[in-house]
Amino acid sequence: MSAGIASSGTASAAGTRATAPLLEARAVHTYYGASHIVRGVDLAIGPGETVGLMGRNGMGKTTLIRSLIGLTPIKRGSVAVGGTDVTGFAASRIARLGVSYVPEGRGIFASLSVRENLTLAARPGVDGERAWTLERVLTVFPRLAERIGNGGDQLSGGEQQMLSIGRALMTNPRLIVLDEATEGLAPLVRAEIWRTLALIRAGGTATLIVDKTVSAMAEACDRILVLVKGTVAFEGPPATLVADAEAMQRHLGV
Numbered sequence: 001m002s003a004g005i006a007s008s009g010t011a012s013a014a015g016t017r018a019t020a021p022l023l024e025a026r027a028v029h030t031y032y033g034a035s036h037i038v039r040g041v042d043l044a045i046g047p048g049e050t051v052g053l054m055g056r057n058g059m060g061k062t063t064l065i066r067s068l069i070g071l072t073p074i075k076r077g078s079v080a081v082g083g084t085d086v087t088g089f090a091a092s093r094i095a096r097l098g099v100s101y102v103p104e105g106r107g108i109f110a111s112l113s114v115r116e117n118l119t120l121a122a123r124p125g126v127d128g129e130r131a132w133t134l135e136r137v138l139t140v141f142p143r144l145a146e147r148i149g150n151g152g153d154q155l156s157g158g159e160q161q162m163l164s165i166g167r168a169l170m171t172n173p174r175l176i177v178l179d180e181a182t183e184g185l186a187p188l189v190r191a192e193i194w195r196t197l198a199l200i201r202a203g204g205t206a207t208l209i210v211d212k213t214v215s216a217m218a219e220a221c222d223r224i225l226v227l228v229k230g231t232v233a234f235e236g237p238p239a240t241l242v243a244d245a246e247a248m249q250r251h252l253g254v
């Protein structure tokens with residue numbers, strides 16, 4: 001794909017060519033000061049595809065996804081969303097192209113109610129549609145319906161995570177990027193989050209999921225990438241990764 005079609009504005013970006021990946025990163029390098037963290041990562045996500053990003057602590061997963069969505073500047077390489085070159089774009093501009101982020105540690109507004117958190121996030125998708133409404137999000141997360149008037153700071157960890165995912169859905173994204181959405185949660189709550197991600201997948205919204213639970217990732221993802229020291233050490237279907245005991249032990253420690 002040519003980068004020359006870039007920056008023709010959001011209207012034409014919305015009219016995505018059918019062949020363009022939803023997100024395409026090429027040879028991305030990211031540094032924190034002198035520390036070279038992301039080292040030449042290529043990554044493409046097709047419309048509706050669920051891609052998993054795995055790897056041990058500190059391998060650069062969060063840095064990579066922040067690089068893709070404009071929160072951490074990249075030093076070299078390129079990132080395109082729906083065929084539009086977004087390299088160097090501010091995160092808010094990338095978000096408006098239909099990329100929604102559920103950060104590690106959630107990022108909800110503690111002083112606002114569940115309802116306010118959700119309605120403030122609401123906007124139509126790049127196609128102008130509002131497939132996700134407050135009602136639909138509350139149907140997916142009945143617990144949020146029960147807590148609708150509670151403040152963000154009155155929610156359990158699991159409920160905060162649900163609210164964070166609910167906020168992402170309210171933006172009617174084409175791609176949701178989730179960083180460790182199930183970390184630190186009780187098993188039943190984790191199961192609820194995975195059920196929701198399965199619903200999102202079935203609904204045709206693409207997701208990039210960072211998580212360390214191999215069994216859940218194998219079920220949830222179409223494809224998995226494993227990051228080792230900022231480079232892609234494995235890319236392929238979950239079954240191929242799981243079948244490779246040596247790679248599992250070496251790259252994931254399981």
Ligand SMILES: Nc1ncnc2c1ncn2[C@@H]1O[C@H](COP(=O)(O)OP(=O)(O)OP(=O)(O)O)[C@@H](O)[C@H]1O
Pocket residue numbers: 032035037055056057058059060061062063064
């Ligand atoms: N803001 C920062 N400034 C400097 N170094 C950072 C910063 N954030 C992360 N790092 C370092 O960059 C490396 C990659 O961190 P990153 O958070 O991307 O890893 P990760 O794969 O997401 O790890 P985890 O599984 O623990 O979330 C680590 O060595 C980390 O200490």
Ligand SMILES: [Mg+2]
Pocket residue numbers: 061062063104179
């Ligand atoms: Mg991380």
